[in-house]
Amino acid sequence: MEYSRIRANFERHGFTTQLFSTKEAVCSYLADILQNRTIGFGGSETLRELGLFEVLQEKNVVIWHNKIPGLAVRKLASCADIYITSANAVSETGEIVNIDGTGNRVAMTAFGPQFCYCVIGKNKIAANVSDAYSRCKNVAAPLNARRVGAKTPCAVKGDKCYDCNSPSRICRIISIIERVPLGMKCEIIFVDQELGF
Numbered sequence: 001m002e003y004s005r006i007r008a009n010f011e012r013h014g015f016t017t018q019l020f021s022t023k024e025a026v027c028s029y030l031a032d033i034l035q036n037r038t039i040g041f042g043g044s045e046t047l048r049e050l051g052l053f054e055v056l057q058e059k060n061v062v063i064w065h066n067k068i069p070g071l072a073v074r075k076l077a078s079c080a081d082i083y084i085t086s087a088n089a090v091s092e093t094g095e096i097v098n099i100d101g102t103g104n105r106v107a108m109t110a111f112g113p114q115f116c117y118c119v120i121g122k123n124k125i126a127a128n129v130s131d132a133y134s135r136c137k138n139v140a141a142p143l144n145a146r147r148v149g150a151k152t153p154c155a156v157k158g159d160k161c162y163d164c165n166s167p168s169r170i171c172r173i174i175s176i177i178e179r180v181p182l183g184m185k186c187e188i189i190f191v192d193q194e195l196g197f
């Protein structure tokens, strides 16, 4: 993975970037810089695999609907100082692509707390925006649909998107962040390991 080129592309688009080789190093980095803050988490297997909630809640208030499900908790996270999430995919050319069912992550990464951190395992990196979108639809969404027990064709068959019209369709809002939104700061934290899906 040519991280130097990928990081340069994101930095050209206004993001700051970090690169770590292990998930433990990511947790240590964030635990050092985040203390006495209110932190909202996006729904994320990556964050769960990092064990980041447990690490950060020692010295912060962490709001995460994976721990207390419901829309109210998602709305509460919008009042946080900091937002931490992953993404369904990023492009080597420096864009973030996400698909949401409720839209909380799309909203929070575009018009959320002033500072957003986005933790990205190497499996989330696609060559360009088109490939990143395809990854969202044909890899991340079917696995997420299966994870939440959605009765969608992608969850049942598990191989690709069928562009369904199921009531439990999880693909309802798509965002492509091409540049850091005005008024926000966003850091991409690359981890040279497979994390989440």
Ligand code: SF4
Residues within 6 Å of the ligand: 137, 138, 141, 142, 145, 152, 153, 154, 155, 160, 161, 162, 163, 164, 165, 166, 168, 169, 170, 171
């Ligand atoms: S549109 Fe439907 S079939 Fe396609 S990934 Fe989303 S939930 Fe699955």
